[in-house]
Amino acid sequence: MSSIIKLENVSYKYPDNDNLENRFALNDLSLDINEGEFVAILGHNGSGKSTAAKLMNMILTPDSGKIYVAGKEISDQKMKESEVYEIRKNVGMVFQNPDNQIVATVVEEDVAFGPENLGVPPAEIRQRVDEALDIVGMKSYARHAPHRLSGGQKQRVAIAGIIAMKPKCIIFDESTAMLDPLGRKEVMNTILRLNKEEKITIVLITHYMNEAILADKVVVMKEGSKYMQGTPNEVFSKPEKLWRAGLEVPQSIELINALNKELNLEIPLGVYDLDTCAELIKNAIEK
Amino acid sequence: MAFDVSLGQYYEGKSLIHKLDPRTKLIYVIMFMVSIFVAKSIYAFALLSVVVLLTVIFSRVPIRTILRGLKPLIVIVAFTAILNIFWTKAESDPLWQWKFITIYKEGLINAGLLALRIILLLVETTLFLSYTTTPIELTDGIESLLAPLKLIKLPVHEFAMLMTIALRFIPTLTDETSKIMNAQKARGADFSSGGLIKRAKALIPIIIPLFVSSFRRADELATAMECRCYRGGEGRTRMKKLKFKVKDVFGWLFSIALLAGVILMNIFLAEYGYMI
Numbered sequence: 001m002s003s004i005i006k007l008e009n010v011s012y013k014y015p016d017n018d019n020l021e022n023r024f025a026l027n028d029l030s031l032d033i034n035e036g037e038f039v040a041i042l043g044h045n046g047s048g049k050s051t052a053a054k055l056m057n058m059i060l061t062p063d064s065g066k067i068y069v070a071g072k073e074i075s076d077q078k079m080k081e082s083e084v085y086e087i088r089k090n091v092g093m094v095f096q097n098p099d100n101q102i103v104a105t106v107v108e109e110d111v112a113f114g115p116e117n118l119g120v121p122p123a124e125i126r127q128r129v130d131e132a133l134d135i136v137g138m139k140s141y142a143r144h145a146p147h148r149l150s151g152g153q154k155q156r157v158a159i160a161g162i163i164a165m166k167p168k169c170i171i172f173d174e175s176t177a178m179l180d181p182l183g184r185k186e187v188m189n190t191i192l193r194l195n196k197e198e199k200i201t202i203v204l205i206t207h208y209m210n211e212a213i214l215a216d217k218v219v220v221m222k223e224g225s226k227y228m229q230g231t232p233n234e235v236f237s238k239p240e241k242l243w244r245a246g247l248e249v250p251q252s253i254e255l256i257n258a259l260n261k262e263l264n265l266e267i268p269l270g271v272y273d274l275d276t277c278a279e280l281i282k283n284a285i286e287k
Numbered sequence: 288m289a290f291d292v293s294l295g296q297y298y299e300g301k302s303l304i305h306k307l308d309p310r311t312k313l314i315y316v317i318m319f320m321v322s323i324f325v326a327k328s329i330y331a332f333a334l335l336s337v338v339v340l341l342t343v344i345f346s347r348v349p350i351r352t353i354l355r356g357l358k359p360l361i362v363i364v365a366f367t368a369i370l371n372i373f374w375t376k377a378e379s380d381p382l383w384q385w386k387f388i389t390i391y392k393e394g395l396i397n398a399g400l401l402a403l404r405i406i407l408l409l410v411e412t413t414l415f416l417s418y419t420t421t422p423i424e425l426t427d428g429i430e431s432l433l434a435p436l437k438l439i440k441l442p443v444h445e446f447a448m449l450m451t452i453a454l455r456f457i458p459t460l461t462d463e464t465s466k467i468m469n470a471q472k473a474r475g476a477d478f479s480s481g482g483l484i485k486r487a488k489a490l491i492p493i494i495i496p497l498f499v500s501s502f503r504r505a506d507e508l509a510t511a512m513e514c515r516c517y518r519g520g521e522g523r524t525r526m527k528k529l530k531f532k533v534k535d536v537f538g539w540l541f542s543i544a545l546l547a548g549v550i551l552m553n554i555f556l557a558e559y560g561y562m563i
Contacts, residue, residue: 059510085516093514100504101511105423105455112526114515125526147458161515 152183309428444520
C-alpha cells in the first residue's frame with residue numbers, strides 16, 4: 001500500500017496565538033495515511049485534530065515539517081495556484097455544519113459546483129452529478145431545495161458535492177457532530193460505502209468512539225501530537241491511557257474493564273459487538 | 288415556512304412561456320417596459336392590454352393567482368391614480384369644483400391610464416420573471432446578459448454568485464432569526480410592547496447574534512468553497528448551459544414588433560384616439 005497523505009514532524013501555530021507561550025496547535029506531528037485506508041482521528045477538543053485536517057488540503061500551511069499528498073510535497077509555500085487546486089481536487093473535505101457548505105439553491109446545482117469550478121465539460125458534469133447523488137442515495141432529491149432536507153440528507157448532499165470532483169481521499173471534519181442519531185447513521189453508512197465500494201481513502205475526525213471503531217486505523221491526538229496509534233482493538237484495549245487523553249472508551253470496553261477490576265476476572269479487552277461481549281462476560285462469570 | 292424563497296413565486300408549468308430562455312424573457316420585459324412608457328395613443332394601450340391578457344392565458348398561470356399577487360399593491364396604484372386626478376390641470380371646463388379642488392375630464396382619463404399602466408407592468412413583469420422563471424434561471428440569465436460588461440472589468444460573475452448565495456441563505460437566516468428570538472424571549476426579552484424606540488432597542492439582542500453567526504457562516508462557507516476549488520468565474524463551466532432555441536427567436540421578434548407597433552400607433556393613430 002502506498003501512502004497518500006504523509007505528515008513529517010509538522011508543527012503549526014495559529015497566528016493570533018503568537019503572544020501565548022507554547023500554544024502550538026500541532027507539535028511535531030507525524031502521520032501516515034495509506035491509499036484506500038479508513039483512518040479515524042480521535043482527540044479531545046483543542047487536541048489539534050481539525051488543524052491537522054486543514055493542513056492536508058492546503059487550507060493552512062505548516063510552520064515547519066513536511067506534508068506529502070500522493071508523493072508530492074505540499075508544505076512548500078511557493079506553490080502555483082493550479083497545483084493547489086489539484087491537491088484540493090484530490091483531497092476533498094466535508095465539514096461539520098451542512099448548512100455552511102451548500103452553495104446553490106437546488107441539490108443538483110450544488111453537487112455540480114465542484115466539477116464546474118474544475119472546468120469539466122457540461123455533459124460530463126451531468127453524468128458525475130447523477131452518479132454522485134446515486135452513491136449517497138439522494139437521487140430522488142435532485143431537484144429539491146437544500147434547506148428543506150434533514151441534517152443527514154444535507155450532509156449527504158455535501159458529500160455528493162465532494163464525490164463529484166472524483167477525489168482520492170475525503171476528510172470528514174466532525175461531519176456527524178451536528179446530526180441526530182439517525183442522520184449520523186445515514187452519514188456513517190455512506191462513508192463506509194465510499195471506502196469499501198468506491199475505494200476512496202477516508203480520514204474521519206470524530207469524537208464518537210462507536211464511529212472510530214469502524215476504522216482500519218485509529219490515531220489518538222493529545223496536545224497537538226500523536227498520542228496513540230493502532231487498530232481499534234489495540235487502541236481501545238487501553239482504557240486508562242485513553243482516559244488520560246480526555247476521551248471515553250466504548251461502553252462494552254468500559255464494562256469489561258470494570259468487571260475485570262471489581263470481580264478479578266480476566267476477560268480480554270477488545271472491540272466486540274453486543275452478542276460477543278455478552279457471551280464473554282457470561283463465560284467469565286460462570287468460570 | 289409557506290413561502291419558499293428558492294422558488295420565489297414560481298408556478299410549475301410547461302407552457303411556451305415557461306420554456307423560453309430567461310434571457311429572452313428579460314429582453315422582452317425590458318421592451319415591454321419601454322413600450323408601456325412610450326405608449327400615448329389609446330390604441331396602443333388596447334394593444335398592450337391584449338398582449339398581457341394573451342400571455343397570461345398562454346402561461347396557464349391561473350388568473351386568480353395573478354390577482355392575488357396584485358392585491359397588496361392595489362392601494363399604491365389607487366393612491367397614485369387619485370393623486371393624478373387632483374393634480375391634472377386642463378384648459379377645458381372643470382367637471383367638478385369645490386374650494387381649491389378642481390377635477391377635469393383629462394384628469395380622470397390620465398388617472399385611469401396611469402393605473403392601467405402600472406397594473407399591466409406589474410402583471411407582465413411578475414408573469415415573466417417570477418411566475419414562469421425560477422430565481423436560479425433568472426440569475427443565470429442576468430449573468431449571461433451582463434457578460435459583455437466583463438470587458439470593462441465589472442465583476443459580473445461575482446455579482447451572480449452573490450445573488451445565488453443570498454437566495455440560498457435567506458431561509459437559513461430566517462430560521463436562525465426565529466431561533467434567536469425564541470432564545471431571547473425565553474430569557475424574558477419583550478419585543479411587542481412599548482414605543483417605537485423601545486421596540487427598536489429590543490431588536491439589538493437579536494441583530495447582534497445574527498450578525499456574529501452570519502460572519503461565522505460566511506467564513507465557513509468560504510473555506511468550503513475553496514475546498515471545492517472555487518476560484519471565481521475564470522475557467523469555470525456550467526452544468527446547464529443556457530441555449531437559445533427557435534422559439535426564442537420568435538420571442539425577440541415579438542418584443543421588437545411590440546415596441547414598433549406601439550410607436551407606429553402613437554404616430555399614425557394619434558388623431559383617432561385619445562393622447563396623453
